[in-house]
Amino acid sequence: MTTQIPPRRKYFEESWPPVRGEYAVGDPNAGVAVVTLASQLRVRGAAISGPCKTENLGVEKIVANVVSNCNIRFILLCGAESKGHLPGNTLLALHRNGIDEQGRIVGSKGAIPFIQNLMPDAIMRFQEQVQLIDFIGLEDEAKIAEIVEIYNSRAEPYPMEPFQVLKKKAHAKVILAGEGDLLLGCGVVMDTAAWLVVADAAGEV
Amino acid sequence: MFRFKREQFVVNVGGVKFGGQPGELATVLCGTIFYQGHKIVQDEERGAFDRAAADLLVARQAELSEETGNPAVLHLYARTIEALEKYLAFAEQAWAGPVIIDSADGAVRAGGAAMVSEIGFADKVIYNSISVATSRTEAQAIKDSEVDSAILLAYHPTDSGVDGMLQVLEGGAAMAEKGLILLAEDLGITNKLIDPGVVPMGSGAGASLRFSTVAKARLGLPVGSGIHNAVSAWPWLRQKDKATGKCCDGAASAMQILAAGDFLLYGPIENAGFIFPAAAMADILVAEAVHDLDNEPMPSHPINRLV
Numbered sequence: 001m002t003t004q005i006p007p008r009r010k011y012f013e014e015s016w017p018p019v020r021g022e023y024a025v026g027d028p029n030a031g032v033a034v035v036t037l038a039s040q041l042r043v044r045g046a047a048i049s050g051p052c053k054t055e056n057l058g059v060e061k062i063v064a065n066v067v068s069n070c071n072i073r074f075i076l077l078c079g080a081e082s083k084g085h086l087p088g089n090t091l092l093a094l095h096r097n098g099i100d101e102q103g104r105i106v107g108s109k110g111a112i113p114f115i116q117n118l119m120p121d122a123i124m125r126f127q128e129q130v131q132l133i134d135f136i137g138l139e140d141e142a143k144i145a146e147i148v149e150i151y152n153s154r155a156e157p158y159p160m161e162p163f164q165v166l167k168k169k170a171h172a173k174v175i176l177a178g179e180g181d182l183l184l185g186c187g188v189v190m191d192t193a194a195w196l197v198v199a200d201a202a203g204e205v
Numbered sequence: 206m207f208r209f210k211r212e213q214f215v216v217n218v219g220g221v222k223f224g225g226q227p228g229e230l231a232t233v234l235c236g237t238i239f240y241q242g243h244k245i246v247q248d249e250e251r252g253a254f255d256r257a258a259a260d261l262l263v264a265r266q267a268e269l270s271e272e273t274g275n276p277a278v279l280h281l282y283a284r285t286i287e288a289l290e291k292y293l294a295f296a297e298q299a300w301a302g303p304v305i306i307d308s309a310d311g312a313v314r315a316g317g318a319a320m321v322s323e324i325g326f327a328d329k330v331i332y333n334s335i336s337v338a339t340s341r342t343e344a345q346a347i348k349d350s351e352v353d354s355a356i357l358l359a360y361h362p363t364d365s366g367v368d369g370m371l372q373v374l375e376g377g378a379a380m381a382e383k384g385l386i387l388l389a390e391d392l393g394i395t396n397k398l399i400d401p402g403v404v405p406m407g408s409g410a411g412a413s414l415r416f417s418t419v420a421k422a423r424l425g426l427p428v429g430s431g432i433h434n435a436v437s438a439w440p441w442l443r444q445k446d447k448a449t450g451k452c453c454d455g456a457a458s459a460m461q462i463l464a465a466g467d468f469l470l471y472g473p474i475e476n477a478g479f480i481f482p483a484a485a486m487a488d489i490l491v492a493e494a495v496h497d498l499d500n501e502p503m504p505s506h507p508i509n510r511l512v
Contacts, residue, residue, distance in 0.1 A: 084309025
């Protein structure tokens, strides 16, 4: 009789990271992701690293790519903060406070800190899975590599399945055609509310 | 390639006209100088830059504007108020047309509004921008200034569709007390330019194009965008050579014009060399397409200069 070995749990899908962006993928088995904010830095030893300049779409991409890899338990925030947008401050606020009913990241000082494409359970998972290490302002690549190494040694995979962030689908709307407000000539009009092009039966408009 | 049933307002800032029916006025092209990472900037905090290089870039944009008939605007981006002061001093000397003042920092924008009022430059300035992120402090600074032209950024942070953008402008977006049009009027903005706020492709960039047509049909105000942001934020394209990138940038600009855009925030001023021809070509094609719809091109339109 042979002993069945349970299949090794998958910590991330082969297609990881699921969301495209301006980042470099390192070792997906590493425990640290590095966000270099507005700085372009070479990062060694991280699972994924790259800049983040916006306090809304950029932050969403980080969450999506982090929670889909259970190995990532730490996010190192470093590099220069992006002025006005403040994605570093916003990531810290998201992790600490989450979002309100309107999707606003509570406590962020960024310009337009809203989450559009993440469901609340993705944010809860983000809060639970990772710790944020705040080194905002640090641009010394050697020092960053040291910190990554330290936290990689402390990381144990998150004991759940990888979390796949599904983009919220826009609900289809039935739009009733109204008056043609845009004239294409030859009796053809467009109703820009419904985005419908129609030929007027009478011919001339 | 159409005519709007609604009357189309024409906005005049420092002698440059924005708006109108498609094919009437040439698209206004706004090139950005001193942007983040601009090589001619030596110290973005203090506003130190290579003056000779800046002169060349600005002169090139002016030449292309003269040649094609597409009016031009100088878009100044500043990280600090100290830098903005130096950039404005440069613009006063080197540039005859309107200027957009812009920063990621609301305090810098607000300081800029006060500064241009003090130096008597406000009538040539377009404030970029009034948005859902405009704080009360910033709003008060605009109100206290002599700035009367602004870009209204219709970016809706949780609904990137056309409906969401319209809500931001007209009221009804939950995160704002009032719509941006009403807010801008309260702040003394008479020249309102609409910008959907282009997000990356994959996040809804295409909606900006449909929004342009819808907003003009509904509001009659000049509309434009920084459609180049959709191109520059496309990771796939970054792997390609520069010529491919320029081709996509030019194509995106032409698409914005075809969607009834009145102005283009075309990005780095270095791109003027290929953006002006692409925009002029799109303007000519649109003007030809609507010539029998009573949309008469102005004498300075590219169709009257280049063909």
